[in-house]
Amino acid sequence: MTLRSQIRVSMKVNGEACELDVPASTTLADSLRAQLSLTGTKVGCDVGECGACTVLADGVPTLGCLVLTVEMDGHEITTIEGVADSRLSGLQRAFVEEAGLQCGFCTPGMILAASRLAADAGDREIRDALAGNICRCTGYTKIVAAIRRGLRDTSHAKRR
Amino acid sequence: MRKGADSKPRGAVGRDLVRVDGVAKATGTAKYPQDLPLPKDCLHLATVRAPLARARIRAVGVAKALAAPGVVRVLTAADVGGTNRFGLVEADQPVLADGVVRGASDVVALVVAESERAAREGARRVVLDLKKEAPLTDPERACEADAPLVHPERRLSGRHRNILAEREIRRGDTARALSRAAVVVSSEYRTGFVEHAFLAPEAGLAERDGEGRLTLYVATQWPEQDLRQAAVALGEPLESLRIVQQTIGGAFGGREDISLQIFLLLAASETGRPVRMVWDRKESIRGHGKRHPFRIRHRLAADSKGRFTAAEIDVLVDAGCYASTSAAVLDNALSQGCGPYVVPALLVSGRTVYTNNPYTCAFRGFGVNQMAFAMEQQVNKVAAELSLDPAVVRRRNFVEPGDRLATGTKVFACEGLPKTLRAAETRARRRKLPAARSDWVYGRGLASASKNVGYGFGLADNATAEVTVTRDGAVVRIGAAEVGQGVETALAQIAAETLAIAPARVRILWQDTSTSPEAGSSSASRQTFMSGNAVLRVCKLARRAVEKKGGIAKLPKGGLSRRFTFHAPRTRPIVARGATQHAYAYAWSTSVADVRVEVATGRVEVERIVTALDAGRVVNPRLLEGQVEGGAVMGQGYALQEQCIVRDGMPVSLGFESCGVPTAVDAAPDIETVVLESAEPLGPFGARGIGEITMIPVVPAITAAIHAATGAWVDEIPATPARVLAALAKLRKSSSAPARRRLRRRH
Numbered sequence: 056m057t058l059r060s061q062i063r064v065s066m067k068v069n070g071e072a073c074e075l076d077v078p079a080s081t082t083l084a085d086s087l088r089a090q091l092s093l094t095g096t097k098v099g100c101d102v103g104e105c106g107a108c109t110v111l112a113d114g115v116p117t118l119g120c121l122v123l124t125v126e127m128d129g130h131e132i133t134t135i136e137g138v139a140d141s142r143l144s145g146l147q148r149a150f151v152e153e154a155g156l157q158c159g160f161c162t163p164g165m166i167l168a169a170s171r172l173a174a175d176a177g178d179r180e181i182r183d184a185l186a187g188n189i190c191r192c193t194g195y196t197k198i199v200a201a202i203r204r205g206l207r208d209t210s211h212a213k214r215r
Numbered sequence: 216m217r218k219g220a221d222s223k224p225r226g227a228v229g230r231d232l233v234r235v236d237g238v239a240k241a242t243g244t245a246k247y248p249q250d251l252p253l254p255k256d257c258l259h260l261a262t263v264r265a266p267l268a269r270a271r272i273r274a275v276g277v278a279k280a281l282a283a284p285g286v287v288r289v290l291t292a293a294d295v296g297g298t299n300r301f302g303l304v305e306a307d308q309p310v311l312a313d314g315v316v317r318g319a320s321d322v323v324a325l326v327v328a329e330s331e332r333a334a335r336e337g338a339r340r341v342v343l344d345l346k347k348e349a350p351l352t353d354p355e356r357a358c359e360a361d362a363p364l365v366h367p368e369r370r371l372s373g374r375h376r377n378i379l380a381e382r383e384i385r386r387g388d389t390a391r392a393l394s395r396a397a398v399v400v401s402s403e404y405r406t407g408f409v410e411h412a413f414l415a416p417e418a419g420l421a422e423r424d425g426e427g428r429l430t431l432y433v434a435t436q437w438p439e440q441d442l443r444q445a446a447v448a449l450g451e452p453l454e455s456l457r458i459v460q461q462t463i464g465g466a467f468g469g470r471e472d473i474s475l476q477i478f479l480l481l482a483a484s485e486t487g488r489p490v491r492m493v494w495d496r497k498e499s500i501r502g503h504g505k506r507h508p509f510r511i512r513h514r515l516a517a518d519s520k521g522r523f524t525a526a527e528i529d530v531l532v533d534a535g536c537y538a539s540t541s542a543a544v545l546d547n548a549l550s551q552g553c554g555p556y557v558v559p560a561l562l563v564s565g566r567t568v569y570t571n572n573p574y575t576c577a578f579r580g581f582g583v584n585q586m587a588f589a590m591e592q593q594v595n596k597v598a599a600e601l602s603l604d605p606a607v608v609r610r611r612n613f614v615e616p617g618d619r620l621a622t623g624t625k626v627f628a629c630e631g632l633p634k635t636l637r638a639a640e641t642r643a644r645r646r647k648l649p650a651a652r653s654d655w656v657y658g659r660g661l662a663s664a665s666k667n668v669g670y671g672f673g674l675a676d677n678a679t680a681e682v683t684v685t686r687d688g689a690v691v692r693i694g695a696a697e698v699g700q701g702v703e704t705a706l707a708q709i710a711a712e713t714l715a716i717a718p719a720r721v722r723i724l725w726q727d728t729s730t731s732p733e734a735g736s737s738s739a740s741r742q743t744f745m746s747g748n749a750v751l752r753v754c755k756l757a758r759r760a761v762e763k764k765g766g767i768a769k770l771p772k773g774g775l776s777r778r779f780t781f782h783a784p785r786t787r788p789i790v791a792r793g794a795t796q797h798a799y800a801y802a803w804s805t806s807v808a809d810v811r812v813e814v815a816t817g818r819v820e821v822e823r824i825v826t827a828l829d830a831g832r833v834v835n836p837r838l839l840e841g842q843v844e845g846g847a848v849m850g851q852g853y854a855l856q857e858q859c860i861v862r863d864g865m866p867v868s869l870g871f872e873s874c875g876v877p878t879a880v881d882a883a884p885d886i887e888t889v890v891l892e893s894a895e896p897l898g899p900f901g902a903r904g905i906g907e908i909t910m911i912p913v914v915p916a917i918t919a920a921i922h923a924a925t926g927a928w929v930d931e932i933p934a935t936p937a938r939v940l941a942a943l944a945k946l947r948k949s950s951s952a953p954a955r956r957r958l959r960r961r962h
Contacts, residue, residue, distance in 0.1 A: 094250035099414050100495075100496040105414065105871050147238075147241040150241045151241050154841050156241060158465040158698065159236065159464070160465065161414050163243040179884075182879040188879070189412075189414065191411075192414075194841075194845040196886045
């Protein structure tokens with residue numbers, strides 16, 4: 056039996072500091088899901104093809120299945136659970152109201168992948184930002200519409 | 216934009232109600248099977264699969280695995296208590312392979328361990344002693360007298376044991392009609408394996424509940440049918456098994472067959488502890504079925520006005536290594552072999568055959584897609600031969616109320632079909648097709664289609680609902696799987712409308728087989744129709760009973776309950792000659808696709824898809840549009856880029872990218888839906904099912920657009936760049952002078 060050495064990692068996850076002991080080979084997606092019970096981060100392929108595990112690392116959309124937890128030491132992670140407090144975020148509300156989701160498995164990743172787009176992003180830009188996020192249900196049309204509206208609503212809310 | 220919207224009743228039905236599961240999905244709180252918290256003492260399960268599609272199993276060495284740290288048990292066929300066989304139609308699939316490997320989905324052993332990692336390590340240490348045999352991968356070869364048999368134990372009289380099902384339908388004298396036709400078009404069409412690629416891979420958890428029942432937390436299209444199969448395979452009483460559905464991460468037919476359900480029940484039963492298993496994407500693609508590859512030989516004859524006079528169609532369908540629903544797919548395909556057209560003289564024949572390829576199963580469209588691709592190409596070729604507008608040829612041949620489809624099924628409520636064609640064309644013309652520039656040529660193509668709603672073919676088809684009405688609202692119990700299509704929301708709307716209460720006061724409970732009655736599968740475009748009817752009727756009963764009591768305020772504390780089973784109208788199996796009524800309702804649709812083709816590379820991009828759909832009365836317009844858009848992109852993928860490559864019986868496309876699943880960048884940026892609402896006489900509030908038809912006409916519309924752009928016919932899908940280039944080369948080499956001129960003009 057080999058002894059798997061555990062490495063201590065300190066991260067800020069959804070605004071809260073946390074310390075995890077993980078083997079070096081553990082992915083961020085697995086740590087979030089198994090150790091922190093943040094199961095809103097989905098694993099659809101585990102090889103970086105589907106984008107369901109997208110989270111924000113220091114505000115940048117990042118595939119949770121392609122980064123190791125140890126690489127995130129000292130970094131700040133936002134998952135879908137950290138996107139909204141008591142109320143839905145603008146993007147979340149738009150996904151719900153515009154029917155930008157069906158089975159819902161891609162939705163957390165979609166929302167996080169879109170979250171850094173500029174408020175006036177055009178359809179082409181939105182689609183490019185989603186190029187690494189697969190949806191098998193919607194045909195993307197309503198996802199793009201939801202993001203367009205969600206970005207606009209968010210920026211309006213900020214201005215007010 | 217929707218036509219006929221003014222005829223909508225006021226209330227819940229017909230409104231863009233927000234999905235009832237939307238917030239949970241957008242906040243990440245919806246629990247898919249892989250998201251469940253681990254129970255105390257939970258064990259983990261890993262499969263051991265053979266690296267071959269066909270082999271004899273000489274021995275399974277489990278000693279090394281058992282000695283590995285954390286491994287608790289290694290289960291093989293000998294541990295399966297019942298028949299060790301399951302299958303949706305024929306029980307020909309082993310839970311654990313006993314003696315032979317027939318295909319990629321076979322599992323030889325299961326390793327149960329204290330952690331996921333230990334289970335996987337253990338699985339690697341199971342030693343399979345296999346005698347490799349040459350896999351049977353060619354369906355044509357499978358029909359030859361000396362072909363190796365996939366299921367030698369099958370007892371059949373007078374039929375080759377590799378032929379799972381064989382059908383022939385004849386009407387009229389095709390030979391005579393063909394000899395007198397103004398034009399006869401003969402072609403061969405081919406389609407490939409396609410992966411469902413639902414986003415959430417298979418996962419589940421099994422444990423005994425408080426009442427001693429083996430309970431499975433899983434995501435499936437038809438929980439009761441899973442349990443019936445599991446009970447026989449494991450030798451467990453059906454009453455001792457229960458499924459509690461979790462959020463379902465897509466399905467499209469790929470969760471209709473059993474995947475890991477029986478493994479989990481077996482391991483939990485054998486160890487007496489909770490057991491969990493989560494498949495990764497590779498295992499998901501190996502573990503469930505694929506869309507059926509078809510080879511279609513098609514002759515279509517018409518008179519000089521473009522009216523069809525005869526068709527001779529022969530199909531060969533690869534069933535792969537297990538029966539699944541392949542015989543039903545063949546029936547469904549043949550029954551709609553001529554699309555939504557009248558063809559007076561007809562010979563439609565087909566076989567579905569066992570091979571050692573991945574087994575093929577239900578997949579959105581259930582065999583109609585392949586036939587529609589072939590038939591619509593044929594219709595366009597007839598139009599081209601006669602120099603007629605393809606839309607005109609369609610109009611001249613569309614079924615009208617009282618006409619018969621290929622199998623002799625009389626169709627009614629099809630007045631919407633020509634309207635879908637007109638509406639799709641009109642909408643499509645709002646955009647002007649760009650003129651060819653540099654290396655890109657542009658084309659627009661059109662196709663029409665029909666799709667039956669419900670099982671049909673004489674199969675039992677029913678749905679049961681229970682409602683409890685209290686002063687606070689209504690709780691409806693019905694086991695209709697919410698796979699993402701929105702049935703939970705649609706049923707809430709139907710219940711609210713019928714009970715005349717706000718939709719927010721209705722709860723639909725569909726998850727638990729121990730408390731929600733059976734609704735049948737979420738497949739065959741049937742849930743809005745079947746469960747919708749069950750909910751409508753049970754709510755009517757309840758409403759009448761409430762009124763009798765003097766209104767909701769007078770109800771006792773526990774409220775009032777009613778139960779109702781809706782039976783689909785009677786249907787009959789296909790017969791070789793004469794008429795049969797194989798389905799009770801149809802949806803009708805026409806799609807127009809605008810594409811551009813890069814002549815140098817053969818690359819095709821879809822710029823726009825317009826679909827006009829006769830949906831019956833629409834329950835939720837926005838959710839319906841979501842189905843149409845999703846179906847359009849799935850159709851686009853099928854037409855141009857999706858293919859699960861299989862080598863020596865093993866799928867080698869084991870990811871989204873290698874299966875060609877479209878991304879937001881691939882997908883047509885402009886998808887428009889035109890909804891026509893003509894009431895379906897039998898549907899709840901006039902609704903009919905549309906889940907499948909949304910993708911069917913898109914495929915031939917795209918290949919028609921490729922032809923319009925280039926003059927080339929691509930008769931094998933996906934129309935990859937290589938196939939488009941080959942079709943262009945063929946066109947240049949063999950085409951008549953006018954066709955060459957056409958091509959030159961375009962460039």
